[in-house]
Amino acid sequence: MNVLPIPTDHSKPIRLSAKENAYNQLQQWIIDGTLLPGEKLNDTELAKALGVSRTPIRESLQLLESQGFVKMYPGKATQVTEVEKDSIKDLLPPLAVIQALSAELAIPNLTDEILEQLKKTNDLFSDAIRTENYYSALKVDEQFHKIIVSAANNKYIDGILESLQAHVRRQFFHNSIALTEKSVDDHWEIINLLEAGDVQALSTVMKENWVRNINKF
Amino acid sequence: MNVLPIPTDHSKPIRLSAKENAYNQLQQWIIDGTLLPGEKLNDTELAKALGVSRTPIRESLQLLESQGFVKMYPGKATQVTEVEKDSIKDLLPPLAVIQALSAELAIPNLTDEILEQLKKTNDLFSDAIRTENYYSALKVDEQFHKIIVSAANNKYIDGILESLQAHVRRQFFHNSIALTEKSVDDHWEIINLLEAGDVQALSTVMKENWVRNINKF
DNA sequence: AAACATTTGTCCGTATGTATA
């Protein structure tokens, strides 16, 4: 008989595979700049550093290559990709139109609960901006949009955005971009337009919300 | 001294790695239905079938999973994902908006040569439709849009579309969808609007061109 | 419940190909 209340974990696996751990760690290191752009990645070294063999490292690197974070030159070398400032100009337009589409698709699925969640999240976002916690702001901003995307309920969109968002995070880290108060206002307007079901205006605002950041370069 | 004229191949690698070969073959098999939805994939069997070891097979399967063609249940099994008819409803909207964006971004980069290429490709497309070579039509249609996407010159868009197009091909194979004469007309209109630089109308037509196919279900 | 069969996950040795002296 149990005397201690053991929390029953009904979620998937507590134990991540060596490959998943390596993948998460390497991606984080590339995004936050621990692994610098252009840096050469030696699988033997990485394996030693993460305490695993070369196999899960190689598998992780291949996934990271398919996402554009590393480039493998077969038989030669594996390198972290560059972070060109200009890339943000390529990155934001597709991100914007997909987010706009998400909002449109989300409208029929909206509930009071979701709208409430959006409002609460934007309050947190507003706080983060005001207190100048810019990385925190970025993450809360992601959360905000994730709520909408999740309501759109489209697995292809999920996949696209997961990858694009990771690249945005990397850009913000490497180029010290900060979101502004204007984004908070955009979010309130997005919430209103979602409630109103105004597809046309939504698309315009969501695109502006993202593309505005291009001009900071 | 060479007496035979040896053709110097300045293109990249003639020799594909075992992993690349396996990846291409497996993806093709999944798309064309040789490997059926839900089918269990035993890496040892696949390795024997393709004459390689398990390593390149496993690496291929992991890439295919990241694209949504297979699902791996760690420690249990690896299966080909299902092809739900409904998925096309999720697939086409993001494809449409990204294609529309591509057209918009392509406009400033258009040359006479590119427009000529589009016209020639649409002639081929028209032929394929008329002669009821529907798979050929699908491939030429892809080519047509690829010309526009290539002119947009955006690596993130390239990555997104490569994956989405593969899923479209799979849907067309499994559900025997055929493109119609209407698509030929759409293409001519797209060419005209590209020349005119009419972003707004382009977006509308490109979305309709894709989304029309949803209604066939 | 426990031992077995099967499949996946990981490790590491070797072969191949590239860059450098």
Add this chain to the structure above:
DNA sequence: ATATACATACGGACAAATGTT
């Protein structure tokens, strides 16, 4: 040009995990 050093690509064996009898 040849040889050497080194990194990756692949193969095969072992370990761990799952499902079954």
